[in-house]
Amino acid sequence: MRTGIWVLGDQLWMGQAALNSCEHEKINTPVIIIESHNYAQKRPYHRQKLVLVWSAMRHFAAELRSTGWLVTYSISDDFETALLNWIKENRIDEVRIMSPNDRPFTQLINNLQLGCSINLIPNNHFLWSVTEFKEWANSRKRLLLEDFYREGRKRFNILVEENKPIGGKWNFDQQNRQPPKGKLKTPQVLWFEPDEITNSVIEEIKALSWTSYGEIEPFKWGVSRSNAKTILEHFIRQCLPTFGPYQDAMITGENSLWHSLISPYLNLGLLTPIEVIEAAQLAYFENNLDLNSVEGFIRQVLGWREYMNGIYHYVDEDYRESNWFNHNGSLPNFYWQSSQTDMNCLHQVLNQVEKTGYAHHIQRLMVLSNFALIVGVSPQKIESWFQAAFVDAYDWVMVPNVIGMGQFADGGILGSKPYASSANYLNKMSDYCGNCVYDYKQKIGEKACPFNFFYWDFLDRHQEQIKSLGRMNFVLGHLNRLKAEEINEIRALAVNWRENNCR
Template identity: 60%
Template sequence: MTSGIWILGDQLFEEQAALQSCVGQRETTPILLIESAAHAQERPYHRQKLVLVWSAMRHFAEELRQAGWHVTYAIAPDFQTALLDWIQTHGITELRVMKPADRPFLTWLRSLSLPCPLTLLPNNHFLWQPEEFSAWAKGRKNLLLEYFYREGRQRFGVLMEGKQPIGGQWNFDKENRKPPKGKLNPPKPLWFEPDDITLSVIDRVQSGKFSAYGEIEPFRWAVSRSQALQVLDHFIRDRLPGFGSYQDAMVTGELTMWHALLSPYLNLGLLHPLEVIRAAEQAYYDENLDLNSVEGFIRQVLGWREYLYGLAHYVDEDYPQRNYFQHHRPLPDFFWDADRTEMNCLHQTLKAIEQTGYAHHIQRLMILSNFALIAGLSPQEVEQWFHAVFIDAYDWVMQTNVIGMGLFADGGILASKPYAASANYVNKMSDYCKSCRYSPTKRTGDDACPFNFFYWDFLNRHRTKLETQGRMSFILKNLDKMSPDELGEIRRRAIEFFEGEPIR
């Protein structure tokens, strides 16, 4: 019997379940990592995403070799060819794999015709197993994040005093919505210079064989666990103290604000969610940090991240194809080229993504997803774009986050109402409108902000469906205050923005 382990590209930690199952036989257990060209070509991925994943995989392979494991690192046309060759070469009689986080990849893996049995071990890179999430969700009328988050706080004893939350309340989100007034000075993020391994990956991605997006240099992301731990320490020390109040703010030239920049490393396996949560919690006790900052950050990891993963494995398999509002407009070209839009908020956000593969959660939700929702863009095209361009994107993240939270295409499984907003929100929470040719206060006219006429056109087109969302009734009453002429002009502007093609 020869058990071999295939380590996937987002499972890069030595405590992962498949490795731990053979830790006592490391000298005789073959290990495989595969760098698949075909997988890299499934989407026009951001070049820095390809560099990050492949460089992190190569660094991890070296770390495993130094720890005494026998590692094969295959640079191959596709996964299946490399996997079958490795199984035959090493006489593998049992293939062990930690369960993929992505449901489509798990389905593909199970469909393979292998010459040996496949053993799937539970994915211990998440705090909740899919079966545990299903047990929590069973029989509930709704699956709101807030209730799941509270369950997680109690289950893992995070920021708790007995059975009660520290500070007397579970959620301090209302304190974390300050607009960016005055001069803000966010701390600079911790970046790294590429080493020889990373430089070789950059050369591979630059070879022209990949239909990719975005700028490849300067590449400054962490690519190893030791570097990721440095980013975690830097966040806890220099960024977490100011994280809370301005976590929803957007400022020109400030790409990262106080955000942690840990999601790429969490999603690769370089950091474990519980060590990140405990580090933030300990800083609250040791450094007397503001509770709204610490709780707000922990909610993103213990709440939101775990919730998305559980939900991705809980919903029906047709979830990625949901389209509640029946929006079918193709993705505009400016999503691939920021210089093709005159909307400054979109330009600033899209330009940052081109340069780094990153934008923070409010830019993703209230600029990109908000625009896609009210402009009637296809949820499937938007989700595919998010998956391609963001450095921390995977199926389990984006299918629920974009289809559910961002575009309400699931009809309310994830969110209690659509996150639709006019230019007023953008103007309040950013400085983008000050340098834009459009006016954030106008709904009609040549300088009317598209966020305004798209917003009101969206409400008018979908009024019947939106009336069933109780939290929308007050807003919808404003449509009755508009004249038929104004609503007609709003509709015309929404059509003309896309060169005369009506929104369907």
């Protein structure tokens, strides 16, 4: 009986479970990695996402070969054809695959007709296994991130002493929300020049007729384990010491500020969560870094990333169809072409996404997702756009983040209130409003910012539902003090805007 291993495109790690299971027999174990053009056409993926994934896959294939694995690299229309040819050529009786993290891909595997057994090995790319998270969740009345994060800190002995948090607090969020006032000296971003393999992928993608979103060059992402480790080291040395205070800030022309830029590498498997967390913790102890910066970063990996993955596998499959506000609007046209909007905040962020496939978490949540929420866009349409537009996007990431957190479409499983705001928040946390044709102070009138009239229109449309959320009663009080004629003009502005921008 001969076993072969299929390494998926987001499992590019020597220590992944399927490879581990055959490490002692690797010189006799065939491995296959497949680029499927049909699968890549499921969405209008950002061109840089395709370059990143395919180049990383090719680099990983070379790395596997250099350590003795028997690797077949296949470029095919579909997965099944490539697998059948490989199985026949290598006389394979069992195909081992580390369980995909994306549920739709698991279904794809289950539908394959390969004529041999398929063995899914439990995924080991997260600190919490799916089973461990379910056991934790089933033992609780509430599934709050804060509770989960504290449990993770204790379980993995991160920034704790005798099960108590170093510094006396679990959470330093209040110190990490400073607006970008004055002239800030941001760290230099570390990028990479494409090598021969990456340049080859770029040219191949340019020749494809079906890729349609985003600019393919300049391509500056890392594509190998070595690149990813260099990025992590750069972040720990240059960015982590001052990461915390301005992690929610947004500045024109600053794509990353102090953010790590490691999410694409974590999600591909080029970095592991534990090495990232331990590197940050070690830097704290060795260099006496500010605890709020280190804790704020570790929270994103040990807390939020693990929590999103756990929730994704815990909820029912139909969670992705959630729509608590019954929003069914179309996505504004400019999400696909930033030049079509004169709203400076959206133009800046969307233009950045077009050029790089990246925006940091507040740009995603409080600009892109926030606007879709208050306009009334279908949660499924904005979630699909997020999956297509970002280089670090996968189903397990975007379904809970966009459907649950960003759109509050689950009615409160992930959060206690919607992340909806007017232009006041954007003016506080960015410099976008100062160079905009709209007035961030106005909610009605010719210069009224759409974030303003849509925010109040959103509250007006859904006030009966929102009443059930205790944390929203304060803002509903402000809504009820608006005059009837002001509400009517807000409604008219919202209707007119949708007619002109959501076709």
